[in-house]
Every structure is written in structure tokens, then in C-alpha cells.
Amino acid sequence: MTVIDVHNHVVPAEFPAAADPGVAARWPCMRHGAAGDATVMMGDTAFRAIDDRCWNMPRRLAEMDAEGVDVQVLSPMPELLSYWLPAEHALTIARHVNEAIAGMIAVAPARFAGLGMVPMQDPDLAARELSALKRDHGLAGVEIGSNVNGIVPGDPRFDGFFAEAERLDLAVFIHALHPVATERIVGPPRTAPFVLFPIDTGIAAASLITGGTLRKYPKLRVGFSHGGGVLASILPRLQFGWRLETMLQDSFASPIETARRLFYDNLVYDAATQRHLIATFGASQIFLGSDYPFVARQARPGDTLAELSPAEREAMSSENARRFLGL
């Protein structure tokens, strides 16, 4: 069994300086510590303690070998997406990150593929940058947030971006980011991402379905982090409503049929939930995701397939990932 982990993250070891003092407060930089430890700073604020697994490819390869991972599809730590900066500054970060990912892949091209980033806060600029991402950096696709400053991916303003991703045969991986409804979380602040990442991801997926994105771009390949989040819980009710109301049928295609053309990672932390994803979306649409090397990661991602049939294992360990990535 070849194990391809489609959901894991990298951070470049260094960042260029902010070109403009106006963006310095939200500009990423790295504060390196002892023994490979580091802190990603956003301006003067510590964002996350990380270590050199985020950029040290020999160390990463050793851990992949130890955990039975053949290929990692590298994507930016989502906070680097920088949708909150003016687009031209986010473009500077995007090009730096995309080049860094290309360099990481070059260390062991048989063991890595990459998803880059583009400044989605300017959809036209984002669409134009996809060519460079493919041509200059050889990346297989792009990671985008589950929302762009509150705008869902199914919003028509992103049509040009998805059209270009389809034209260039680039995969689009949608990852939870700055979720909605943080004011509705009770408990310590660390509660929010555990409750709301699945919700934001599910809303993003629903928006592509009800926005008709896949009807407009039938060859587009879109995958979701965290098993599509809450989409599996929404889908039967949305399908019921769609069957009930001709206005919905006139506006978008069967939600379940559309959902079964999208891809999902299996980072759902639970064998019963994975079973339910397979029943809902089909074993042909799910690939492995680990969130390596961050704290909420799934160790030994291939082991999550242990209870499945050989055909399901083969599809979910590598075949679906290759189809999603166009490899």
C-alpha cells in the first residue's frame, strides 16, 4: 500500500521583511530558538510554537519513513494565507512560500508534492498567479481558506479563480481558516477551533454545492480538509429541501450527486465517522490527511484504513489522492 498524505503543512524557515510598515503588525516572521524550535510571529505577536519539522526535509523524511508515509503533499500553514493583508503584500508572501515549497519538494521529488497559495482577497490577481504557481514552481494545486475574510468559496466573485484552476488542471484544497461564529463558543479560547473548523469547512463545501461551482466548471477538482467538516451532517437535509423546492432545483444540481464529485481528507479522528464519510461521499472521494506536524495531527495516517476492505484501502491510501492531484 502506497501512503499519500494530502493534508500536512510546512512553514519556510525564513521570511522576507515587510516592505511597508503598514503591514508589519500582521506580517509573518520566524523567531528561531534552540534545537530546532521556533515561533511563528505575526508582527510582534507569537502565533504558534513550531519546530524544524516544518521546513527540515531530511527530518521530515525520517519521520515519514518511521510512520509509513510514502508521499506528503505539502501545503502552507493556513495562517500564512494572509488574506487580511493588502493583496500586493499577500502576493509577496505567496511567491516566497510557493518558492519555498518548490525547494522542499526538490529535496526528494519522489516523496513530496505541493499545494501553493495565492492572494484570494483579489480574485483576479489570484487567478493570474495560478499560472506562475504551476509553471515556475511545479505545484500540483493550491490551498485556499474555507472563507476569504468572511466570503465563502462558492461566492460568484471567485468564478474566475475556479475557471483558471480548471483550465490549468490544478487541484484546489480548501482548509478551515478563521472560522465563523467564534462569539458563540463557550469555554476556554482553545475550544473554538475544535468546534468551528468543521463548521466553517462545511459551510464552504455547501457554498460550492448551492453556488453551482461544479456545474460551471465540470472538470474542477476540489478537496476539503477535516472530512468536509459538517457537510455530511447537512447533506441529507439539504437534499431533502432540494427535492421539495423547485426553486432550489432550478438553481443548483442534486447536492448529494455534487458532493460525490468533491474530495475529502479522512482527518476525522474516529473510525465510525470515517465509515459515515465513506457511506455519504463514496470511498472513491476520500484521501488521507494527517495535519502533520501540528498538535492535532493523526500519527501513522495509513493505520486509519486498517479496518477497511482492500479496495477501499487502495483507493483511499493513494489512488484518490493521485486523481485529486492530477498525478
Next chain:
Amino acid sequence: MTVIDVHNHVVPAEFPAAADPGVAARWPCMRHGAAGDATVMMGDTAFRAIDDRCWNMPRRLAEMDAEGVDVQVLSPMPELLSYWLPAEHALTIARHVNEAIAGMIAVAPARFAGLGMVPMQDPDLAARELSALKRDHGLAGVEIGSNVNGIVPGDPRFDGFFAEAERLDLAVFIHALHPVATERIVGPPRTAPFVLFPIDTGIAAASLITGGTLRKYPKLRVGFSHGGGVLASILPRLQFGWRLETMLQDSFASPIETARRLFYDNLVYDAATQRHLIATFGASQIFLGSDYPFVARQARPGDTLAELSPAEREAMSSENARRFLGL
């Protein structure tokens, strides 16, 4: 098999006039048409076309007989909850609705039970009114919204309300209402409730878990509409985070254990999803819900249990409902 439908709605045939012109624009009234048809108005605005199944108990009993329903647990059409009115005016509506439900039950006390309403926008007033709801109207519990003007049920300001519900042995049924994130829905307006009712319900359920409500009120009985919405999709990740972070363990109990003390209706429109609810929450925590007589209803709710084991059918058709309601 005795079939108890815990999730269905009523609307009184008439409403008192608004006591204050300041609230008239959002005050419910009924515009009756021919042949039992009617429109619920909010001020001068049509809210929903309904018919006399909402208040005509003989017609309701005939349809229950035809659809194999032994007992309906009547609750207000959620828009009547009136959290957006000043509390004293919402109290007027609440008392009128609770009295109307008591009158509907009196038509056939062996065939009906009731969940009333209280003005949750004033938690102290809501808590005080629970006594009257039980003593004067003989109701088994209360329906509340999945949020109260944006505040989730797990917010500490509702502690006094839940304490009183526990003390009085009243069931609390939480129903989706005016959901979050409507601005993130793409497609016709009717798309929103199909996507967002499960999300708002899931956020409400998560708030009771992470807010520690059941730790504070261990005998409290809380049930959720629409199978708890997206809670089943959130729970494995929340449990994973809780195991990972001691700060969460210090603040609230095991999410999965807490979720297995809550109740859920089975209004999820899909046999595979019902199976997943049973695997996640346990067959002891799920009761029937139909949304009768509204358009998104499940006809013949008892039939949704056809594929289950006899023990699951017995529990979910009536035993769990009796336990939830304290009957």
C-alpha cells in the same frame, strides 16, 4: 409499538392584539382564509402559509391515526418564541400560547403532551415563568431556540433557567431558530434553513457541552431537534481536542460522555445518518420527530425505525421520549 412524536408544532387559531404599537410590526396574528387555510402574519408581513392542522385537534387526531402516531408532543411554531420583542410582551404571547397548548391537550389527554415557551430574552423572567407553565398548564417542558438573539444556550446567563427547569423536572427541547451565518449562504433564500438549521443546532449543543451545563445540573433533561444538527460531525474532533488539552479537561467533562446524556430527535431524513446518530449518541438517547404539519416534515415517523432492531425500535419509538419528558 407505541409511536410518540416529540417534534411537531402548533399555532393557536387566534392571538391577542398587541398591547403597544411599538411591538405591532413583529406581533403574530392569524389571517384566516377559506377551507381551513391561514397565514401567520408578523405585523403586516406574511410569515408562513399554514392550515388548520396547526390548531384543529380532531383533524390532527385523524391524521395521527392515518400515519400511525399514538402521541404527539405539541410545541410552538418556533417563530412564535418572540425573543426579539421586549420580554414583557413576549411573556404575553408565551402565556397565550401555553394556554392554547393546554387546551389542545385537553381535547385528547391520552394522545397529546406539550412543550411550552418562556421569554428567554429575560432569563430571570423565563425561569420564574416555568412554574406557571407546569402548574397552570400542565406542560411537560419547554421549547427554546438554538440561540436567543445570538446568545447560545450554554452561556452562563441561562444558568438560572436551567437550574429551575431541573428543579421542576421539566424537559427542555432546543429547536433551530434564526440561525447564524446567513450571509455565508449562496443560492436562493430558501437554501439557508436547509444548510443552517443543523449548524445552529450543533453550535447550541456544543455550547451546553463546553459550558458544563450538564455538570452544573446533572438531572437536567435536554433534547435537540434535527438529530442535534451537526453535533455528530463535531464531536470526534472536540473529543480529540479535549483529550489533548488539559485546559479543556479542567473546564468541561468528556464531550462524548456528555453528548450521550443529551437527547436527539431522529429528523435527519436519511437511514444512514440515523445509523450514525445511534452509533454516536446511543439508541437510548434518540426519539421520533416529524416536524408535522410543516412542509419539511417526515410522514409516518414510526416507519423511520423499520430497519432497526426490536430493542432499538422500542426505545426510540416511545421509551426514550417518556424518559426525556419525565412521563
